[in-house]
Amino acid sequence: MGLFDIFKxxxxxxxxxxxxxxxxxxxxxxxxxxxxxxxGIMFFGQTGKxxxxxxxxxxxxETFVVIPIGASLxxxxxxxxxxxxxxxxxENLVRFYFRAEVHAHDWIFAKGIAxxxxxxxxxxxxxxxxxxxxxxxxxxxxxxxxxxxxxVEAIKNATTFEAELYRRVVKVEGEKLQKFxxxxx
Numbered sequence: 001m002g003l004f005d006i007f008k009x010x011x012x013x014x015x016x017x018x019x020x021x022x023x024x025x026x027x028x029x030x031x032x033x034x035x036x037x038x039x040g041i042m043f044f045g046q047t048g049k050x051x052x053x054x055x056x057x058x059x060x061x062e063t064f065v066v067i068p069i070g071a072s073l074x075x076x077x078x079x080x081x082x083x084x085x086x087x088x089x090x091e092n093l094v095r096f097y098f099r100a101e102v103h104a105h106d107w108i109f110a111k112g113i114a115x116x117x118x119x120x121x122x123x124x125x126x127x128x129x130x131x132x133x134x135x136x137x138x139x140x141x142x143x144x145x146x147x148x149x150x151x152v153e154a155i156k157n158a159t160t161f162e163a164e165l166y167r168r169v170v171k172v173e174g175e176k177l178q179k180f181x182x183x184x185x
Contacts, residue, residue, distance in 0.1 A: 042069040042081040042101065045179055057090040064183040067163055067170045069103055079104045080165040082113070084147070084183060096152050096184070098124065100165060102141040107131065110141050114164040117154045156184050 046065040051058060062085060069081035083099040100113050112125040124145040132140045155161060161172045161180065172180055 042083075042103075044068050044176060047183075048083075060088040060091070062086050062088075063099065064180070066161075066172060066180050067165060069101065078166075078168055079108065080110065080113075082163050082165060084180070086183075096147040098145045098147055100143040100145075102139075102143075102166065104139055104141075105137055107139055108141065108166060110143055110166065113143065113145070116160070116162040116164075117151065117158045118160055120154060122151060152184055156181055 042065050044065055044067070046068075048061075048063040050061045052061075053059075063083045064085075065081060065083050067082040069078060080100055080102045083101070085097045085099055087094045087097070098113070098115070100110065102108055102110055110129065111127075112123060115122050115124065126143040126145060130142040130144075132142075134140055158177070158181075161177055163170050163172075
């Protein structure tokens with residue numbers, strides 16, 4: 001005899017199911033609200049572009065989200081996401097960079113990340129991260145790392161890419177890895 005039969009047998013089916021569904025929905029909503037204050041603002045493949053006039057010429061910054069924030073419903077370990085960026089000066093590529101972002105309720109005081117391209121591990125550190133209080137219960141930490149040309153080439157030819165961000169290791173593979181590589185072209 002299943003759970004459904006027990007509910008039917010005791011004539012509690014309709015009321016009990018409403019209570020059960022309400023309970024499950026409220027747990028889901030509370031879980032989603034407590035995961036990350038970012039509310040899923042970074043999703044895979046999201047791009048950004050900003051252009052500024054400088055004394056040297058026109059600077060263009062483009063970003064691509066490689067690892068999103070807030071993808072887990074059961075964990076609070078995914079407060080940090082990763083973007084790859086590129087900077088152009090008057091339409092000439094200047095450099096690539098990684099930008100790790102933490103969106104959280106409390107400071108984690110992040111200083112670095114690790115990325116693994118195939119079998120090679122790169123440990124990247126930011127000695128002066130940008131930390132901002134958005135409001136009393138929402139903080140953002142931004143870490144920036146130059147990506148050397150040899151690392152860019154390694155990623156373009158990689159079969160695997162992994163990143164250690166805060167308390168999680170995320171693997172980018174398959175179609176997502178291909179889209180990441182396309183951004184580097």
